[in-house]
Structures are given as C-alpha cells and as structure tokens.
C-alpha cells in the first residue's frame with residue numbers, strides 16, 4: 001500500500017549529518033555535539049523532596065487537567081522575572097508551553113502560509129528552522145558579524161520580501177554561534193520591524209547564562225509597539241526534562257497562541273509546572289542560576305583556553321560571553337563534515353555547520369558545545385581536535 005502523506009512532510013528531511021551524529025553517541029566519545037545542558041546542574045535531591053511534597057499536599061490537582069494558559073503562580077513568577085530584566089509584561093500575557101520548542105512550532109502554525117518568508121540570522125538555530133519548515137516557508141538569511149544580524153542587510157531583505165511574516169532571532173549568546181546582538185542593533189531591529197510591520201520572534205533560552213557583568217536587555221525591552229513575541233524556557237537555567245517554556249507577548253497575540261495550544265495538547269504537564277513553582281517557592285532561584293552560570297563559565301574558559309593553545313592560527317572562532325556554544329570557521333574549501341569523520345576516529349564529536357544555514361552552503365563551519373563535558377574532558381577533546389586541525 002502506498003501511504004500518501006501531506007506535501008509538507010517532504011520538506012522535513014533527515015539530514016546526512018544526523019546519520020553522522022549517531023556515531024557521536026558511541027561510548028567513549030568526547031562529545032561537543034549535542035545541545036545538552038550540564039546534568040551536574042540538575043537539582044535532583046531537591047526535586048525528589050518536592051515531588052513527594054507536591055503529591056502529598058496537592059496530589060489531586062497536580063494529577064488533574066489544568067488551564068491551557070498555565071499554572072498561575074508560575075506565570076506570575078515569570079512575569080516578575082521578566083519585569084526585572086526590563087520587560088513590561090503581566091502574568092496574563094504569559095502562556096506556559098511544552099518547552100520553547102513548542103512556541104517555535106506555534107509561531108510557524110500561526111504565521112506561515114506556504115511560500116511566506118521567514119527572515120532569520122545566518123546561521124540560525126536548526127530546531128527552529130525544522131519547526132518552521134513544516135509550514136513550508138521560504139527562508140531569507142541575513143548575515144551576521146560579532147554584533148549580530150547586520151541591520152543594512154535586514155532592511156534589504158525586508159524591502160525585497162514583502163511576504164515576510166516574521167523575523168526570527170536568537171539575539172543573546174546565540175545557538176549556534178555564541179554571538180550577542182549589540183544594544184544599538186536591538187533598537188534598530190525594533191525600528192525596522194515597526195516600519196515594515198513585521199513581528200519579531202525573540203528566542204532567548206541562554207540570556208540568563210551570562211558570564212560577565214554587562215547588562216544586555218532583551219530585544220523585548222525596547223518594544224513599545226507590542227511587536228516582539230518573546231520565547232523563554234527553564235531548560236537551560238533549570239532542566240530540560242520538565243519541558244517548561246513560555247510565550248510572552250501582547251494580549252491579542254497570546255490569545256492566538258492559546259488557541260494553537262488548545263488544539264495541540266490542551267495544556268503543559270500540570271505536575272511539572274507545580275513542581276517547578278514549588279522549587280521556586282522553597283529555594284532561591286537566583287542562587288541556583290548563579291551555580292549553573294559558574295559551571296558554564298568554567299567550561300567556557302576550559303574550552304577557549306585549550307583552543308588558544310591547540311588550534312592553528314588560521315582557524316577563527318567566537319568568544320561567547322554566555323550560553324553554551326562557540327562557532328568555528330575553517331579556511332574556505334574545507335568541509336567540516338570531513339573533519340568530523342577524522343575527529344570521530346579520535347573519538348571527538350561536534351556538529352558541522354551547514355545544517356544551521358536553511359539554504360545550505362557554508363560547509364567550512366562547525367559548532368562546539370562546552371556545556372556537557374567536564375573541564376578535563378574538554379581539555380582532552382580539544383587537544384585531539386587540535387591535532388586533526390593542525391594536520392590539514
């Protein structure tokens with residue numbers, strides 16, 4: 001029997017790199033490949049106690065259906081935390097989602113008709129590209145430099161593409177490059193979005209994982225027109241397994257996301273939401289985030305110091321001030337997928353860069369995640385990778 005899938009299914013293809021990445025999961029591989037948070041940062045003992053407490057005290061409601069919008073104490077905590085980062089938002093403008101990944105999928109569902117244009121950074125987060133791809137858009141990539149998306153090129157893209165439905169950005173400690181958009185560009189981005197009447201989707205999973213003292217307000221902070229749809233998550237500051245993220249936007253936009261969620265899964269896991277709210281009630285969340293930051297800061301230092309020692313001078317890379325990633329540029333003509341094959345022979349893995357470019361090309365880049373491995377393994381892995389690169 002021939003099964004007839006929807007046309008959009010053809011646009012979601014497994015990439016060749018995915019096959020290669022399966023090899024990275026072999027035992028003994030030092031992996032800088034996945035986007036996994038540091039498991040040592042998960043508050044396991046606290047969560048053991050909390051699970052029992054929640055079931056004892058609120059068992060019936062914790063195991064019951066709950067509202068689509070989300071658990072009210074959690075929405076209030078999120079709104080207050082966003083207020084602290086300079087965003088004017090109220091709890092009824094927050095929808096709790098099943099990770100920010102669900103917010104990305106809903107963004108595709110709510111905005112993209114086949115053939116519409118999505119403008120994104122070049123490169124961009126591959127999980128967002130895949131979520132949007134299911135709705136069959138055309139991707140227009142805007143080049144970046146160390147200050148993020150280049151604004152002149154963004155304006156050109158907006159002029160050339162009147163069918164643009166939204167601009168997708170990860171402005172702070174971006175996945176995959178680790179870059180952060182400058183404050184000046186954040187303001188210009190908002191200005192252009194207003195001028196061309198195109199919403200911005202600001203995906204900000206890494207903003208709280210900052211290593212320095214410099215305050216970089218989210219793009220949403222500069223938004224007085226209600227044109228920014230903000231996606232947040234507890235996956236990196238707390239843990240990804242609970243699957244708790246959120247959408248924060250103006251009330252009319254949030255209402256549309258609520259409708260999308262009703263059709264998708266009715267609500268986010270009640271138990272997870274109550275457990276997280278209980279953690280926040282009983283422990284100091286700021287202190288917890290500070291601990292997580294320290295882990296990543298030390299690992300960033302371990303990786304970047306080792307890269308300075310071990311990588312040949314012809315190879316460029318970014319120096320992230322937060323988050324989990326650094327982005328490596330090889331000399332033109334060298335394919336990172338070939339380097340991955342060689343580095344896997346010495347049991348070191350990373351993700352080749354081409355899949356982060358929705359329209360392909362740019363094979364001479366790759367992404368390193370310093371978040372998952374211990375400092376010793378980072379040093380050893382970079383030493384081995386340096387050997388492969390010096391032999392080029």
Ligand code: PMP
Nearest residue numbers: 035099100101125175233235245
């Ligand atoms: N956006 C970006 C930029 C990410 O890196 C990730 C996780 N890798 C997500 C969204 C999704 O995260 P989650 O669904 O766990 O909140």
